[in-house]
Amino acid sequence: MNEARFEFGDNWKRYAAHIDETKINESIRGLSTLISPDTIRGCTFLDIGSGSGLHSLAAYRIGAKSIISFDYDANSAECTQAVREKEGSPPNWTVLRGSVLDPEFMSTLSRADIVYSWGVLHHTGQMWEAIRQASRQCAGPGSILCIGIYNRKPVISKLIKGIKFTYVKSPKPVKSIIKWLYWATTILYRLARRKPIVEDIRSYHTKRGMDYWRDLEDWVGGYPFECATAAEIVSFVLPLGFDLIKINPAQSYAGVSEYVFRANAQFRS
Numbered sequence: 001m002n003e004a005r006f007e008f009g010d011n012w013k014r015y016a017a018h019i020d021e022t023k024i025n026e027s028i029r030g031l032s033t034l035i036s037p038d039t040i041r042g043c044t045f046l047d048i049g050s051g052s053g054l055h056s057l058a059a060y061r062i063g064a065k066s067i068i069s070f071d072y073d074a075n076s077a078e079c080t081q082a083v084r085e086k087e088g089s090p091p092n093w094t095v096l097r098g099s100v101l102d103p104e105f106m107s108t109l110s111r112a113d114i115v116y117s118w119g120v121l122h123h124t125g126q127m128w129e130a131i132r133q134a135s136r137q138c139a140g141p142g143s144i145l146c147i148g149i150y151n152r153k154p155v156i157s158k159l160i161k162g163i164k165f166t167y168v169k170s171p172k173p174v175k176s177i178i179k180w181l182y183w184a185t186t187i188l189y190r191l192a193r194r195k196p197i198v199e200d201i202r203s204y205h206t207k208r209g210m211d212y213w214r215d216l217e218d219w220v221g222g223y224p225f226e227c228a229t230a231a232e233i234v235s236f237v238l239p240l241g242f243d244l245i246k247i248n249p250a251q252s253y254a255g256v257s258e259y260v261f262r263a264n265a266q267f268r269s
């Protein structure tokens with residue numbers, strides 16, 4: 001794996017302490033806008049790069065038949081495990097530590113009706129290979145592949161990559177300076193565009209149950225970082241044996257776009 005890495009798990013551990021029913025309901029709502037609850041109910045669900053575990057929990061609450069969640073980061077996997085335990089350790093929900101880029105680990109996993117990987121594959125250091133490996137975990141024709149990938153935009157995406165790389169390479173005090181400079185820039189940008197600030201921070205949990213301050217760390221530090229345009233993602237995934245069902249374009253300029261694909265008769269795992 002790439003040497004310069006953001007400690008996602010540390011961030012998720014701080015977030016997990018604040019998971020409440022409001023955030024869980026927002027996560028259920030977010031997942032349901034991508035994949036209908038009727039499709040999720042009774043299916044096998046694989047959450048690649050589960051992070052906090054909140055979205056695996058959403059799949060569980062909606063009624064997935066079985067859930068496998070895994071993450072490369074030990075703290076993220078621990079965090080997902082803690083969320084599972086808080087839910088009463090359901091026997092049909094398994095949490096593992098592993099990498100989507102590790103073929104040996106991936107071969108131990110059962111194939112799934114829904115493969116979900118939101119905001120993960122672009123942080124692996126080998127995004128295209130990670131997308132290919134994730135797609136292979138689909139059980140067969142009719143299975144769903146749902147991925148969230150950073151949208152590539154001219155100039156700004158390169159700048160974001162540079163900021164994230166500098167952040168992960170810097171000592172703690174410099175990290176703080178970068179974080180607050182970054183934050184101030186986003187606030188000035190919003191002020192210049194006359195966009196609400198306080199209200200947006202307060203209502204941030206409506207974005208999949210996430211937390212503004214934890215996501216701030218993730219935006220500024222989430223490295224490795226890659227990104228792609230919608231056209232690039234679609235033209236890569238369709239030949240793997242999928243039809244495009246839906247694209248939810250990124251809500252912010254170079255944010256995460258969501259893609260839902262369904263495996264067709266050409267799909268080979």
Ligand SMILES: C[S@@+](CC[C@H](N)C(=O)[O-])C[C@H]1O[C@@H](n2cnc3c(N)ncnc32)[C@H](O)[C@@H]1O
Binds near residue numbers: 048119124218
């Ligand atoms: C931005 S977080 C997204 C977490 C979660 N999917 C969500 O939507 O909240 C990215 C996660 O991907 C995990 N990750 C990075 N590289 C990975 C890999 N090679 N295999 C599995 N997980 C990985 C990170 O540890 C981190 O928890």
